[in-house]
Amino acid sequence: MSLLRDLAQPILNAPMAGAAGGRLAGAVSAAGGFGMIGIAGAITEEWLAREVPLAAASGRPWGAGMMAWVLDGGLDPVRMVLDHKPDLLCISFGDPGPAAQLARDAGVTTAMQVGNAEDVDRAIEADIDLIVCRGSEGGGHGRGEVATLPLLQLVLDRTDKPVIAAGGIATARGVAAVLAAGAAAAWVGTRFAACTESLSADSLKQAIASAAVDDTVYTRAFDVAQRIPWPSEFGGRAIRNPFTEEWADRIDELQQRVDSEDELTDRMNAARASGDVTVAPVYAGQSAGLTPRVESAADVIADLARFREHLNAAWVAWQ
Numbered sequence: 001m002s003l004l005r006d007l008a009q010p011i012l013n014a015p016m017a018g019a020a021g022g023r024l025a026g027a028v029s030a031a032g033g034f035g036m037i038g039i040a041g042a043i044t045e046e047w048l049a050r051e052v053p054l055a056a057a058s059g060r061p062w063g064a065g066m067m068a069w070v071l072d073g074g075l076d077p078v079r080m081v082l083d084h085k086p087d088l089l090c091i092s093f094g095d096p097g098p099a100a101q102l103a104r105d106a107g108v109t110t111a112m113q114v115g116n117a118e119d120v121d122r123a124i125e126a127d128i129d130l131i132v133c134r135g136s137e138g139g140g141h142g143r144g145e146v147a148t149l150p151l152l153q154l155v156l157d158r159t160d161k162p163v164i165a166a167g168g169i170a171t172a173r174g175v176a177a178v179l180a181a182g183a184a185a186a187w188v189g190t191r192f193a194a195c196t197e198s199l200s201a202d203s204l205k206q207a208i209a210s211a212a213v214d215d216t217v218y219t220r221a222f223d224v225a226q227r228i229p230w231p232s233e234f235g236g237r238a239i240r241n242p243f244t245e246e247w248a249d250r251i252d253e254l255q256q257r258v259d260s261e262d263e264l265t266d267r268m269n270a271a272r273a274s275g276d277v278t279v280a281p282v283y284a285g286q287s288a289g290l291t292p293r294v295e296s297a298a299d300v301i302a303d304l305a306r307f308r309e310h311l312n313a314a315w316v317a318w319q
């Protein structure tokens with residue numbers, strides 16, 4: 001896949017709605033990786049007109065990621081994105097077929113994040129070009145079923161298509177590990193979410209940079225509280241906080257409460273607006289514990305690019 005072979009570094013930033021806008025994507029592409037923007041549920045032409053030029057500023061390829069379940073209401077958002085001529089369109093979390101067909105018709109490479117064996121079948125059936133194995137340790141939404149390494153081994157044995165590894169990769173060692181296993185590239189979310197160029201509030205970036213590897217929780221609690229109709233099979237991994245301590249294990253009760261009164265939803269929306277991380281979601285994976293500080297995307301790419309040293313050390317030790 002020339003789109004990946006042409007990269008100076010085999011690294012893509014994950015398309016993270018609310019974090020990966022044009023500035024982050026543009027910085028990643030300019031540093032030799034592949035920049036992606038994350039498209040939120042309610043997309044506007046105004047947002048695209050502002051963010052896409054930033055993503056494309058380096059003149060290097062860029063991509064966009066969308067949520068398939070949002071497109072059950074119609075494919076107009078896909079047409080809006082395709083009008084801006086991305087080089088890659090990733091459609092995850094639901095049936096990618098109709099959106100992928102539109103992308104293919106427009107000559108755009110397609111990708112899909114898969115989280116279990118059924119997703120892999122779906123991606124192969126829809127003839128998706130790049131399969132992104134997204135393990136349950138990853139940040140943000142996805143399946144909470146299979147970890148990155150087992151999923152990667154499964155998919156690499158099942159398809160000849162290029163496979164990208166995602167979930168829990170935040171250091172040069174992690175990049176080396178997935179490339180050694182046969183991945184074509186690494187897809188990194190959490191570490192880039194904490195970058196200077198990320199759209200996330202400073203309090204969220206600081207929460208990621210100061211979290212430990214065991215500080216995250218996989219839960220639907222934030223979506224239930226905000227009344228976001230994510231299909232129940234997709235939860236989200238976020239930094240544990242007083243809100244998750246109270247509700248993560250009481251989803252049915254939370255649902256009843258939200259159905260009968262607005263107080264929790266209002267409190268969650270206010271916390272999101274003010275960046276109050278004791279209530280609001282800080283979506284991040286276990287790799288938050290490997291994210292040392294808020295820094296530029298170029299510095300992260302330069303750090304991850306040291307994967308070559310680790311591959312070389314393993315080769316010298318075991319050839």
Ligand SMILES: Cc1cc2nc3c(=O)[nH]c(=O)nc-3n(C[C@H](O)[C@H](O)[C@H](O)COP(=O)(O)O)c2cc1C
Pocket residue numbers: 014015016017019038039040065066067092113134137138139140141142166167168169187188189190191193283284285286287
């Ligand atoms: C803050 C945040 C927001 C995310 N938003 C999206 C999104 O809008 N669309 C998407 O396909 N994936 C999204 N993801 C998931 C990523 O694409 C990816 O699966 C994940 O970040 C990989 O794991 P890592 O965080 O350990 O690197 C998001 C992840 C994070 C951390």
